[in-house]
Amino acid sequence: AVDPDRLWNSIAETAQIGATAKGGICRLALTDLDRQVRDWFVARCEAIGCRVTVDDMGNIFARREGRNPALAPIAVGSHLDTQPTGGKYDGIIGVLAGLELLRTLHETGIKTEAPIEVVNWSNEEGSRFAPAMLSSGVFAGAFSRAWACDRTDRGGERFGTALEAIGYRGAEPCGQHPLSALFELHIEQGPVLEAENKVIGIVTGVQGMRWYEVTVDGQEGHAGATPMRLRQDALLTAAAMVRSVGDIAAAHAPDAVGTVGLIECRPNSRNVVPGQVFFTVDLRHPSDAVLDEMEAAMRARFAEDARGLGFRVDDVWNKPAVRFDGECIAAVREAAAGLGFPAREIISGAGHDAAYVAAVAPTTMIFVPCAGGLSHNEAESAEKDHVAAGANVLLRAVLDTDRR
Amino acid sequence: AVDPDRLWNSIAETAQIGATAKGGICRLALTDLDRQVRDWFVARCEAIGCRVTVDDMGNIFARREGRNPALAPIAVGSHLDTQPTGGKYDGIIGVLAGLELLRTLHETGIKTEAPIEVVNWSNEEGSRFAPAMLSSGVFAGAFSRAWACDRTDRGGERFGTALEAIGYRGAEPCGQHPLSALFELHIEQGPVLEAENKVIGIVTGVQGMRWYEVTVDGQEGHAGATPMRLRQDALLTAAAMVRSVGDIAAAHAPDAVGTVGLIECRPNSRNVVPGQVFFTVDLRHPSDAVLDEMEAAMRARFAEDARGLGFRVDDVWNKPAVRFDGECIAAVREAAAGLGFPAREIISGAGHDAAYVAAVAPTTMIFVPCAGGLSHNEAESAEKDHVAAGANVLLRAVLDTDRR
Numbered sequence: 001a002v003d004p005d006r007l008w009n010s011i012a013e014t015a016q017i018g019a020t021a022k023g024g025i026c027r028l029a030l031t032d033l034d035r036q037v038r039d040w041f042v043a044r045c046e047a048i049g050c051r052v053t054v055d056d057m058g059n060i061f062a063r064r065e066g067r068n069p070a071l072a073p074i075a076v077g078s079h080l081d082t083q084p085t086g087g088k089y090d091g092i093i094g095v096l097a098g099l100e101l102l103r104t105l106h107e108t109g110i111k112t113e114a115p116i117e118v119v120n121w122s123n124e125e126g127s128r129f130a131p132a133m134l135s136s137g138v139f140a141g142a143f144s145r146a147w148a149c150d151r152t153d154r155g156g157e158r159f160g161t162a163l164e165a166i167g168y169r170g171a172e173p174c175g176q177h178p179l180s181a182l183f184e185l186h187i188e189q190g191p192v193l194e195a196e197n198k199v200i201g202i203v204t205g206v207q208g209m210r211w212y213e214v215t216v217d218g219q220e221g222h223a224g225a226t227p228m229r230l231r232q233d234a235l236l237t238a239a240a241m242v243r244s245v246g247d248i249a250a251a252h253a254p255d256a257v258g259t260v261g262l263i264e265c266r267p268n269s270r271n272v273v274p275g276q277v278f279f280t281v282d283l284r285h286p287s288d289a290v291l292d293e294m295e296a297a298m299r300a301r302f303a304e305d306a307r308g309l310g311f312r313v314d315d316v317w318n319k320p321a322v323r324f325d326g327e328c329i330a331a332v333r334e335a336a337a338g339l340g341f342p343a344r345e346i347i348s349g350a351g352h353d354a355a356y357v358a359a360v361a362p363t364t365m366i367f368v369p370c371a372g373g374l375s376h377n378e379a380e381s382a383e384k385d386h387v388a389a390g391a392n393v394l395l396r397a398v399l400d401t402d403r404r
Numbered sequence: 405a406v407d408p409d410r411l412w413n414s415i416a417e418t419a420q421i422g423a424t425a426k427g428g429i430c431r432l433a434l435t436d437l438d439r440q441v442r443d444w445f446v447a448r449c450e451a452i453g454c455r456v457t458v459d460d461m462g463n464i465f466a467r468r469e470g471r472n473p474a475l476a477p478i479a480v481g482s483h484l485d486t487q488p489t490g491g492k493y494d495g496i497i498g499v500l501a502g503l504e505l506l507r508t509l510h511e512t513g514i515k516t517e518a519p520i521e522v523v524n525w526s527n528e529e530g531s532r533f534a535p536a537m538l539s540s541g542v543f544a545g546a547f548s549r550a551w552a553c554d555r556t557d558r559g560g561e562r563f564g565t566a567l568e569a570i571g572y573r574g575a576e577p578c579g580q581h582p583l584s585a586l587f588e589l590h591i592e593q594g595p596v597l598e599a600e601n602k603v604i605g606i607v608t609g610v611q612g613m614r615w616y617e618v619t620v621d622g623q624e625g626h627a628g629a630t631p632m633r634l635r636q637d638a639l640l641t642a643a644a645m646v647r648s649v650g651d652i653a654a655a656h657a658p659d660a661v662g663t664v665g666l667i668e669c670r671p672n673s674r675n676v677v678p679g680q681v682f683f684t685v686d687l688r689h690p691s692d693a694v695l696d697e698m699e700a701a702m703r704a705r706f707a708e709d710a711r712g713l714g715f716r717v718d719d720v721w722n723k724p725a726v727r728f729d730g731e732c733i734a735a736v737r738e739a740a741a742g743l744g745f746p747a748r749e750i751i752s753g754a755g756h757d758a759a760y761v762a763a764v765a766p767t768t769m770i771f772v773p774c775a776g777g778l779s780h781n782e783a784e785s786a787e788k789d790h791v792a793a794g795a796n797v798l799l800r801a802v803l804d805t806d807r808r
């Protein structure tokens with residue numbers, strides 16, 4: 001079994017890198033804070049004799065050798081980047097439980113058949129560089145490396161340039177790294193497990209998600225002297241579209257969600273009728289067919305909302321729903337049962353690196369509850385016992401998989 | 405009569421200071437570009453023997469002495485700052501026609517009874533520092549200097565600090581500068597004169613204007629894993645409020661206007677349910693009583709739109725409607741008639757420094773048309789003949805007032 005205190009201390013230690021006044025973490029991908037936490041992680045893995053390699057998308061692999069060098073590694077891991085209003089658990093516990101697993105194997109001297117690797121994926125959050133799960137996406141062949149490196153943040157900086165700048169562009173070509181399985185431990189980020197008093201979520205899949213960028217073109221005008229009937233107010237139109245996104249999600253209740261998380265208004269001056277508004281849309285549903293309907297409804301509503309103003313909808317990302325691997329799911333189910341934790345099957349509302357890796361390796365996830373289902377929020381919180389339970393399920397699922 | 409070419413050349417020359425790719429000007433108050441255009445203006449005034457003084461709000465007064473040193477100066481002028489998407493005419497022609505007037509008096513050797521002054525007021529636009537007309541407001545006693553200097557831009561820089569930084573904090577206490585009259589030439593910034601083929605607007609007053617700052621408090625959450633019914637989405641609520649502002653203006657058609665020109669979303673990340681939104685409201689109407697109704701309707705609608713989310717409405721600015729001075733208006737009417745320009749009376753939809761100065765000196769304004777009524781837009785344009793006509797009406801109104 002893992003050491004709950006050591007795991008909890010690692011969480012507290014890394015939480016200082018990018019700590020916010022409200023008790024969360026702001027550690028955007030490929031910033032200097034991201035470099036700091038990567039350095040921390042690499043040093044800890046090397047300290048217990050692991051070999052660390054980095055691929056050319058900045059994904060970090062810390063490897064503990066097994067008995068059989070012919071076997072591809074069994075991997076665990078997640079991501080160390082956060083949202084601007086991130087918490088201390090999202091992604092982080094998946095990597096640090098991996099470190100804890102390595103430490104436990106190291107201390108007990110257990111030798112596995114296959115090598116065991118802990119992975120930290122680059123830019124999972126997608127807050128700084130869209131789309132999310134960018135580097136696991138390249139790993140799985142969903143995006144080309146060239147395309148991924150050309151993604152820019154809102155300030156115009158390229159992913160590739162930022163990766164070089166923090167010194168984490170490795171030599172290994174991303175994707176040429178076979179895995180025999182991947183298990184990702186994560187907080188649920190939603191309210192289900194807590195509401196049902198479950199400790200472990202056996203994640204059977206990830207819902208479909210689509211991202212769009214919308215640009216509405218109006219005409220700048222004087223806020224005092226331009227009569228309402230002569231205006232082309234890009235924000236008034238965008239506001240109608242924001243409401244439409246909410247309406248469309250509500251119309252596909254209870255499983256659908258729709259979010260406008262980012263909006264920029266130009267020139268953004270109090271007494272100028274807005275000339276251009278840029279905003280993003282995030283639509284999700286467990287069924288890709290329902291997502292098709294939602295997207296069609298959105299396009300139709302936007303055309304009405306525009307009332308003659310020009311607008312453009314760019315498709316930024318389309319990640320179809322994923323079903324995880326049956327054997328991996330069974331390994332998690334049995335580990336949870338064997339350890340006596342109340343568990344239930346669950347479909348992930350959030351996207352995860354595992355959802356890409358599932359295309360190239362047998363994959364699943366383990367969820368633990370978070371208070372009030374709150375995530376992407378500085379107040380995100382999880383219980384020490386639950387995180388330890390997740391890490392123990394992870395350990396057992398990995399060892400069981402190794403044995404087979 | 406003024407020299408139309410010289411006036412037009414000054415406009416072209418100053419338009420290079422902060423010129424934008426789209427043919428406009430971005431010269432925000434108290435930036436280094438503002439300093440450059442001030443330096444340009446001061447040098448030109450001094451070159452024709454004017455004495456230039458600056459008050460401690462950065463207002464610049466260029467004085468040509470008259471015969472009678474006991475008389476307070478007759479002033480003309482406007483502002484040289486612009487919007488982020490500003491044009492080449494808004495404010496600028498009022499100052500440069502003043503310079504042209506000084507040059508014309510200088511060349512022809514005309515001696516006036518009263519001194520003639522050209523004024524450049526600081527931060528008229530209100531885009532960088534709210535409210536607009538900040539320094540003419542202090543001049544007229546509507547704001548204290550201390551309060552005005554504490555206004556901050558969206559980056560947190562104080563007006564007072566920025567004023568020191570560009571070297572335009574003068575020695576003269578703002579407001580201790582009696583004027584015997586003020587005439588401000590400006591483009592209309594609306595569609596009326598052009599639509600009626602008038603060359604001169606005899607401005608009889610300025611409509612009332614109110615500014616508000618609204619903050620909506622939601623709760624950050626995961627865009628994929630937070631069910632719609634559990635969300636507190638600050639942007640979804642703010643979008644309803646933006647629509648309400650438009651509805652309230654439309655409900656008081658055709659004279660009312662209502663604008664949300666600036667919006668900021670936090671944390672502004674695609675996959676985070678917005679936790680806080682800040683936006684501004686600008687409401688205007690020629691009748692203060694109607695503005696009271698509009699404000700009450702806005703507050704009531706916002707309370708409905710909130711649907712339980714917390715929000716705050718801060719009153720930032722309330723500038724009641726103004727009626728200009730009868731004798732000044734008559735001077736403009738007679739000057740336009742005497743010069744044979746088609747003219748009509750008009751109420752200004754835009755705010756102007758003259759609207760504050762009217763409280764402490766006999767004041768009025770002269771409007772000239774701008775193409776399509778477009779202003780606060782880089783495509784703002786005015787005809788050379790119209791600007792020259794406005795400058796000649798200004799010259800004659802000033803000389804007639806001086807004679808009385």
Ligand SMILES: NC(=O)NCCC(=O)O
Pocket residue numbers: 090124125126132133189349350351352626627628675
């Ligand atoms: N797990 C997680 O928060 N991922 C970020 C990508 C997303 O689901 O929006």
Ligand SMILES: NC(=O)NCCC(=O)O
Pocket residue numbers: 222223224271494528529530536537593753754755756
């Ligand atoms: N004239 C002008 O554009 N003034 C700016 C203040 C306002 O009316 O919003």
